[in-house]
Each structure stands twice: as C-alpha cells, then as structure tokens.
Amino acid sequence: MSDSKTSALRLIFESILSAGLAVGAATLAQPWLSLANLAFVFLAPVIFVAGKRGLAGGLATALFATLGFNFFFVPPAYTLHVADVDNLVTLLALALTAALVSQLSARxxxxxxxxxxxxxxxLRLATFTQDLAACGTEPAVRSIAEDRIGAWTGAELCFVDPxxxxxxxxxxxxxxxxxxxHKVEAGRxxxxxxxADALYIPIQESTVPMVAQLWxxxxxxxxxxxxxxxxxxxxIRTGxxxxxxNVDARLQHEAMREAVLASIGHDLRTPLTGVIAGLAALPLDKQGIVEASRAEAARLEQLVSNILDLARLRSDALPDAREAIDLTDAVDAVMSALASRLASHRLDVGLxxxxxxVRSDARMLHHMLLNLLDxxxxxSKPGTRILIEGKVTEGxxxxxxxxxxxxxxxSAAGLPKRDVAERVPGSGLGLAVVSGFAAALGIKFVxxxxxxxxxxxVMSLRFPQALWISQASQTA
Structure with a gap:
C-alpha cells in the first residue's frame, strides 16, 4: 500500500475516533445540557484534529462529528432524519461552525x-555567520560553506568558475x-x-566571479x-x-609592501645622504676623483628614487597631491638640480x-622632468645641443x-628605450617612471x-586642456 493511501486511512481513522470520543462525552453530559449546548462538545475534536493534521483532517472530523451529533442526539434519535426545524438549524450551525473552526485551526x-x-x-544563519566570522582565509570560508550547506540540504556543494x-x-x-x-539561479x-545535472547559484558579493554548484x-x-x-x-553571507x-589579505599585503618600501628607502637613502654630504665637503682634486664620486652618488640616489617610485606606481600606492603648477618654474627647478651635468652641453630654453x-603633482612632475633631462x-655627447621648449598647440x-x-x-614592453652601442651608466628605469607617472596624472607622454x-x-609631455587652470580659477 502506498504512503499516500496509508496516510489517508490514518486520517479517516483519527477523525472517526475523535468524533466517537465526542459522542461519548456528549452522552455523559446530555442530562445536564440542552441540544444546542451539546453541539459545542463536538467542536473540540475538530479543533484538535485540524491542529494536528491540517485542513483535511479538520474537515473530515467536522463531517463525522456532525453525523454523530445528528444520529445520536437530534430527534428522532438513531436516525439521520431531522423532524424539527430548530434542530435542523442547530445541526447546520454545528456543521458550519465546525468547518470554520477547522479552517482556522489549520491556518x-x-x-x-x-x-x-x-x-x-x-538560528542556522546566525550560527553560520558566526562560523564565517571566525575564518581568516578564503579556503576556510569555502570549507565552512561546503560543510554547513551540504549537511543542511543533503546536496554536494562546490564553487566553480564557469x-x-x-x-x-x-x-x-x-x-x-x-x-x-543574470544573478539568478539556473540549472536543475x-x-x-x-x-543540467546541477543547480547553480551565483555568489553575488564575492570579489571574483564565482558560482555555487549543488548536486x-x-x-x-x-x-x-x-x-x-x-x-x-x-x-550571500558566504560572498x-x-x-x-580577500580585502583583509590585500590590505595586509599592501601594508607589508609599504613597510618594505619605506625600510628600503630609509636604509638606502640615509647612507647615500651621508656619502653625498661628505663628498660635498671635500675640496676638488686635480684628478677629478671627488667630482666623479659626487656625480656617481647623485646618479645612485636618483636610481634608488626611480626604483621606489616605480614600485609604488605599480602598487597604486602613490598619493594624489595635485595643485596649480607654473611650468616655467618647474623647468627652472629641474635645470637648477641638474646644473652641473647640463654644464657640459649647449642648453637652449624656449618657453x-x-x-x-596646469593641475598636477609637483613632486611627480619634477621627477618626470628630471628623468627626461637626465x-x-x-x-648625448658633451658639447651637443639640448633644447627645452614649452608651447600651446592643438588644445x-x-x-x-x-x-x-x-x-x-x-623595447619588448612597448616603452621607449635608447639604442646603446656602448655601456652608459643607468638602469633604464627613467622612461618607465615617466610613462607611469604621466598615465597616473592624465598627461600624455610621447x-x-x-x-x-x-x-x-624628441620626448614630450602633453597636458590636455582638462588639466589647465583657467584665469578665473587663478584669480579666485
């Protein structure tokens, strides 16, 4: 016999038994209660069965209770015939009330x-959220989700990238x-x-594309x-x-990288500063050894700056400190910084x-111009001409x-690089720094x-009109 038939027979049996108990209770109370009051005794089994078995059980009990009340108590007794109109009204009221009570109890x-x-x-979500909060890595989060969801649903869970x-x-x-x-589940x-063989639900809050597969x-x-x-x-909580x-791991990584960069910058620049200061205090010698040492120390200092700035640029760790800049002053500052090296060339300036x-970062722009001139x-061979021009053209x-x-x-990376026929001091990082800084500041480097x-x-920095500061802004 199927489970559905067994359940139906059990429901009918419980309904008949409950109605029979009500008949027995009404028989005991009949000497003291009127027919209308006896009808209320038959509501008790309806409420009980409807609360236990739902609407179907309540309606079945209401039917058997109404038939029992009619057969045993409504005159003429032991028949289903109703002789008095008042008794008929009582019987109908019982049937209607039992049906309503059954529906209410089931609801x-x-x-x-x-x-x-x-x-x-x-409760499960609260427990699950607490377990996830204790996880510090992505594998731990995935493991908790797979174990809990699998245990509570009976399905096998894994995360896939489609x-x-x-x-x-x-x-x-x-x-x-x-x-x-579409951010909606699909599949089985x-x-x-x-x-499809499995159900797929997107992980909407995750930083990477991910779908939960349940099978x-x-x-x-x-x-x-x-x-x-x-x-x-x-x-959703898993996402x-x-x-x-992932954010915590990235922040820790960035903090560690900044600490390393700061340590390298301090540990390298501090002795370099001492070396440069010591060389500056020495008198020049006839062999030019001191002057050459000064030049090499300055070149080493610029190399360290290039390496650190390039590392920060690739990690997006450079702060944005843009301000109004006069390009004439910026060029003068760079020429002063490289005065000793520019002395061996013919320098022409036409601004x-x-x-x-223009709106830009003064330190980054100074570093860019410094690398370009360097x-x-x-x-270029000593005695050759270097021309610095500043002009407004084509917006x-x-x-x-x-x-x-x-x-x-x-170069293979697509960045400009010098053709070097013989060894030239330098690391080749200068133009890479210029290109990266220009992209960060919205300047076109050609x-x-x-x-x-x-x-x-010919190397040029092009400031688009969007970076210009209008006369009105300057006045304000």
Missing part, C-alpha cells in the same frame, strides 16, 4: 509551522554562466536549463523549494565573508610666455625636450626619434 497550524521554520532558519572549469558539461557550463550573468530544479545525484533536484531561500541567504577575507597653469644628457600644453643623442628603439635628419630623440 494557525500553518502559521506556527512557518514561524518555526523561520526561527530555525534564523569560464575556467573544464569538468563542466556544455549545458552545465552554460547554466553556470547564465546564473553568473529551475525554469532555466532544467536539463544530489543525476536527475534529482539538489535543493527543495522550501530550502532554497535558506541556501540563498547562506551563499560577504569571501569579500572580507612661451602664455603657458597656462636621459638626454646621459645619451594642449606641451613641454618638449630634444637632444642630439643616439635615438630611441621600441617619445620618438627626430624627423629633421638629425640624430636624436
């Missing part, structure tokens, strides 16, 4: 079950991608690609509808936890008088440095070879 039972299920879900998981069948991969793109048990055997719905909301809420541990102020000096302000050196070639038939390079 209260459903609400109680829903409240219990909600309380259980809230674009990189080759173990997925074409249909399952399509369902996973659809779920990730849903209306979207129901032929419970081929052809079986992984998560019943009454448990789907619990799984959704648990996966939040994954985001938290237009109508150059606008590059021109380094790769942009340009600073152009032209030399008569060896020209440029394209480097090319000269096209006027003269050997050499």
């Amino acid at each position: 209260l039972k459903v609400q109680a079950m829903q409240a219990g299920a909600l309380a259980q879900m809230s 674009d990189n998981d080759e173990a997925l069948s074409p249909l399952d991969a399509a369902a996973a991608r659809w779920a990730l793109a 048990g849903t209306d979207v690609m129901a032929g 419970r055997g081929t052809g079986t719905v992984p998560v019943p509808n009454d448990s789907l909301e619990l799984v959704r809420q648990m996966l 939040v936890a994954l985001h938290r541990v 237009a008088t109508d150059l606008p102020l 590059n021109a000096v380094k790769f 942009s302000t340009m600073l152009v440095i032209t030399d008569e050196g060896r020209g440029l070639s394209e 480097a090319s070879n000269r096209t006027d038939g003269t050997q050499g390079a």
Whole structure:
C-alpha cells in the first residue's frame, strides 16, 4: 500500500475516533445540557484534529462529528432524519461552525509551522555567520560553506568558475554562466536549463566571479523549494565573508609592501645622504676623483628614487597631491638640480610666455622632468645641443625636450628605450617612471626619434586642456 493511501486511512481513522470520543462525552453530559449546548462538545475534536493534521483532517472530523451529533442526539434519535426545524438549524450551525473552526485551526497550524521554520532558519544563519566570522582565509570560508550547506540540504556543494572549469558539461557550463550573468539561479530544479545535472547559484558579493554548484545525484533536484531561500541567504553571507577575507589579505599585503618600501628607502637613502654630504665637503682634486664620486652618488640616489617610485606606481600606492603648477618654474627647478651635468652641453630654453597653469603633482612632475633631462644628457655627447621648449598647440600644453643623442628603439614592453652601442651608466628605469607617472596624472607622454635628419630623440609631455587652470580659477 502506498504512503499516500496509508496516510489517508490514518486520517479517516483519527477523525472517526475523535468524533466517537465526542459522542461519548456528549452522552455523559446530555442530562445536564440542552441540544444546542451539546453541539459545542463536538467542536473540540475538530479543533484538535485540524491542529494536528491540517485542513483535511479538520474537515473530515467536522463531517463525522456532525453525523454523530445528528444520529445520536437530534430527534428522532438513531436516525439521520431531522423532524424539527430548530434542530435542523442547530445541526447546520454545528456543521458550519465546525468547518470554520477547522479552517482556522489549520491556518494557525500553518502559521506556527512557518514561524518555526523561520526561527530555525534564523538560528542556522546566525550560527553560520558566526562560523564565517571566525575564518581568516578564503579556503576556510569555502570549507565552512561546503560543510554547513551540504549537511543542511543533503546536496554536494562546490564553487566553480564557469569560464575556467573544464569538468563542466556544455549545458552545465552554460547554466553556470547564465546564473553568473543574470544573478539568478539556473540549472536543475529551475525554469532555466532544467536539463543540467546541477543547480547553480551565483555568489553575488564575492570579489571574483564565482558560482555555487549543488548536486544530489543525476536527475534529482539538489535543493527543495522550501530550502532554497535558506541556501540563498547562506551563499550571500558566504560572498560577504569571501569579500572580507580577500580585502583583509590585500590590505595586509599592501601594508607589508609599504613597510618594505619605506625600510628600503630609509636604509638606502640615509647612507647615500651621508656619502653625498661628505663628498660635498671635500675640496676638488686635480684628478677629478671627488667630482666623479659626487656625480656617481647623485646618479645612485636618483636610481634608488626611480626604483621606489616605480614600485609604488605599480602598487597604486602613490598619493594624489595635485595643485596649480607654473611650468616655467618647474623647468627652472629641474635645470637648477641638474646644473652641473647640463654644464657640459649647449642648453637652449624656449618657453612661451602664455603657458597656462596646469593641475598636477609637483613632486611627480619634477621627477618626470628630471628623468627626461637626465636621459638626454646621459645619451648625448658633451658639447651637443639640448633644447627645452614649452608651447600651446592643438588644445594642449606641451613641454618638449630634444637632444642630439643616439635615438630611441621600441623595447619588448612597448616603452621607449635608447639604442646603446656602448655601456652608459643607468638602469633604464627613467622612461618607465615617466610613462607611469604621466598615465597616473592624465598627461600624455610621447617619445620618438627626430624627423629633421638629425640624430636624436624628441620626448614630450602633453597636458590636455582638462588639466589647465583657467584665469578665473587663478584669480579666485
């Protein structure tokens, strides 16, 4: 016999038994109660069975209770015939009241079950959230989610990337991608690609694309509808936890990197500063050893600055300190810093008088110009000409440095690089720093070879009009 038939027979038996008990109780109370009051005795089994077995049990009990009341107590007794109209009204009132009480009791039972299920879900979510809060790594978060969700649903859970998981069948991969793109579950048990072997639910709060795969055997719905909301809420909390541990790990990594950079900068620059100060205090000798040592120490200091700035640039750790800058003053400051090295070249400066102020970072711009001029000096023979121009053209302000050196070639990374026929001091980091700083500040850096038939390079910084500071802003 099937389970449904067994359950139906058990319900009928409980209804008949409850109605029979009501008949017995009414028989004992009959000497003291009127017929109308006896009818209330038959409501008790209806309420009891409806609260236990739901609406179907309540209605069945109401039917048997009404028949019992009619057969045993409504005159003429022991028949289903009703002779008096008043008794008929009483009988109908009992039947109607029993049906209403049955429906009300069944509704209260459903609400109680829903409240219990909600309380259980809230307890599970609270426990799950506490367990996730104790996790400090992504593998730990995944392990907790797989264990808890698997234990509470009976499904096997794992996290997949639909674009990189080759173990997925074409249909399952399509369902996973659809779920990730539309932020809604897809696959087995849903209306979207129901032929897939598993159910796929997107992890919406995660920092990386990720989908939860739930599987419970081929052809079986992984998560019943009454448990789907619990799984959704648990996966939302899983995504939040994954985001938290990834952010924490990134912050720790950045803090460690900054500490390392600060330590390197201090440990290298402190002795360099002492060396440079000591060399500055020495008188020049005839062999030029002191002067050469000063130049090498200055070059080493710039190399350290380039390495540290390039490291910070690649980690996005450079602060944004933009302000109004006069390009004429910026060029003068760089020329003063490189005065000793520029002395061996013919330097021509042609800055237009109508150059606008630009919004930029003074320290970064100074470092860019310093690297460009140092590059021109380094790769040009003594006595050759270096031209610094500043002009406004085609909606942009340009600073152009032209030399008569060896020209440029394209490196494998796509950055401009000097053709070096013989060893030249330097690391080749200068132009990489310039390119990175320019991109961070919204400046276009262009480097090319000269096209006027003269050997050499032309390197320019182009400030778009968006970086100009208007006259009104300057006045304000």
